[in-house]
Amino acid sequence: MSGGVDSSVAAALLAEGGVETIGVWMRLHDVADTYSEFKRSCCSADAGEDARRVAGQLDIPFYILNLEREFGAGVLEPFLAAYQAGETPSPCIDCNSTVKFGALIGRARKLYECDAVATGHYARVDEVDDAAAPGGRRFRLRRGVDGDKDQSYFLYGLRQDQLAHSRFPLGELTKPEVRSIARRHGLVTADKPESQEICFVPGGDYRDALRERAGWEGLPGPLIDADGTVVGAHQGAAAYTVGQRQGLGVALGEARYVTRIDAAANLVQLGRREDLEHQDFEVRDVVFTAGRGPAGDGLACEVRIRHRAEPVPAVVRRLTADGRGRRGTWRVELDRPVWAPAPGQAAVFYRGDEVVGGGRIARPAG
């Protein structure tokens, strides 16, 4: 229970349906110790108090679990490392894979004899017959019914064993329905606004997190144009994201966007909007939800390169097989170009409303 309306209603629906429900608010980082008079964050102490209040209204047990260590290892460290490597991290995906449906499922099952972890994600999981699966059954991860809210993109990393112990009570609902259920229950979170920020970056500027948590000091370096001309200086490669237009500090007539970040060379390259159109790119650390890749070396599917982006028909082809401790790299060949696939962000493979797998967009070679 994050203290938002979605997880509040997820808990309400479970409890109402006779499921023995235990409310948990995860204390994940030090921002969680502050109140909103000083810093605003979806995971601040205020949010924990809202979650506690809702659990009280639902008359379910409620606990604060400290998962700071796990969040640090599974989310924060990769987040800081990604920016410093010139990539754009996806902390929510890591949090789902390693904390909510990783560490928390582990605790729920091994310490408290619970069957599953439920969240307020707009996604669906079900079990279907699959002759090729062990035991003839496998779990499917599907988009939430509410197309605007669908959060399946953030869940692509869940394995079969994780899906088996995950519940998404909001999967069949729309956001207005969720709000109305919250109001019907009189939950204090019923009209709480959405939070979109990264929970451990209360001010909204991830560079603050880099400075405070990784001791990052922006080392200025060259800002080069598409043709290699130096057109200015950047404030440290980690401060930029592919596709970024604002805050570049250059005026070159036509609008310029960040097209490439080379952290090793401390170099940020710009280009025109059309330079960011890509019809194919590589995806590393690819996982398949069914626990095994497609039969051949290619798969026709739809690929989504960011949350709420329209999935684009594509063929994904295996470039390298899974290796020791490392997942394979696949090549995505889209039917039509997409704009600004950012290295480090997830590319998720769908077939219809089912998530079949995904990985992280790789940096282009060279």
Place this chain on the structure above:
Amino acid sequence: MDLLGHAAGRGVVWADDRANEGLIGLAEDPLEARPCSLGRIAPSPLAADDVVANLGGLPALDGLEHRPAVAEERPVLFAHDRPQAETLALVALERPADPGLDLGLIFRCGVVLHGHRIAEHLDEGVGIGEGQWAEDESAGLEDAHGRPEHSGRRTTICGVTIYLDHAATTPLRREALEAMLPYLTEEFGNPSSAHVFGRRARMALDEAHETVAAALNGGPREIVFTSGGTEAGNLAIKGAAWAGKAEGYRIVTSAVEHHATLHSVRHLAKFGFEVTELPVDRYGRIDPDELAAAVDERTILVSVQLANNEVGTVQPIAELIGRVRVARGRRTLVHVDAVQGAPYLAIDVQALDADLVSLGAHKFEGPKGAGVLWVRPGTAIMAQTHGGGQERYRRAGTEDVAGAVGLATAFRLCCEERPETARRLRRQRDKLRDAVMATGGMELTGHPRDRLPGHLSLIVRDAEGAAVVVALDLEGIAASAGPACTTGSPEASHVLAAMGFPAEEAAGALRLSLGRTTTDDEVAGAVAIVPGVLRRMREGSSALAADPLGQGVGV
């Protein structure tokens, strides 16, 4: 009615042979399944038909029927007689795998009223046996609302959480509540008022001073009522420090004090006072020699606790104070934080030879929001709240008459019963301690003998105390990982750190604290439940340590 077993928070099996018929059922909410009229029995989570279908087919259960309970349309199963009800209970307990029944839960814990318990049989998967039915009816222990009578021997209700966190707080005892009620209602006067309402309130407040003073062997004018132990300690420390500033600036305390003390002295340190936090030994005790060495001619205050809240260790208080007196006479004031110790250790302020003693009412079944600072006559302290002249100018603000009355009543009774209470608690605590230690992987903390009688503190190796507390709560045991004041914060215990425990060991700290109202049944219930939970937590935690991010959560 007899409760046959329960799974805390999940359901109970109960039977009732009132009116010459056996009755068994499942109640969803254990709170609703307490001895009461049939009409208050909670609905079964199962359709009664399903229960009959699941249990049917056994000859002994022929004729089993279900029908709505008397007062409300809720399904209950009626056996024809007591033997049939017993059989039903046995079947239910022996068939945990029955679909829809989910009685496997019942195997995990179980207590029966009045000392008869099935708990020890549960591990073997055996249900109730001969002689385990309660012989005495519990009806006489109910009050008018069907709730168990609140008496010295509180009725243990299966399915209700067993409260083992008396170091955090205790229930308000009935006598205190009753003494308070008039002062919360018709006797609402302000003790400072000149009229009859004021006089009545003043009378009650005066008597509360006298009662507390008598229990401490002090005088009524030496008693300052406060809003609790924390305020009493703050007033003692800050009040003595500021009043003594002309004489010196040094304050000596120990590293294992309550935060009310440590944060007060650290606050004073910002204003020029010098604070020495004495180290303690492995058991949490201050060395009198080190105290004597720390006290010099600039030391105006020594603040030490009588007993520690986290680990239960009792300080060698007489020797500590004696050493201060030898070195400094009365030029150095001594504050004794007796908040945790007073409920269980007799305090005679004359014999103790302290200058300031603080108490908190809710640790001895008084109300929360009420405390006492005893001040030796002639001791200068500077008020920390300013306003009216209440409590002899030492604590401004209209007095909480009801709180003072409740505190005085509870403290008087506490002191009268203390020897007997302490004896019983020691016996109960030792029983629980032996059961817990038999599980292995546990390390007791605090002093093995010089400790509070009902206080059991330990380290569960390889586990996190906070996680253990959650698991225990889910199984119907209310315990604590450390002081209630710091629950939820990630910091390791400063007490265990001072005692030399590294943070990773201290993380496993668990405290089970018994109180005057703890019954033998509750201890038996805890003995049945706690060791299994601790074992599971150790095994589970080790598994998690190997896979912290759940990369193999298992299907």
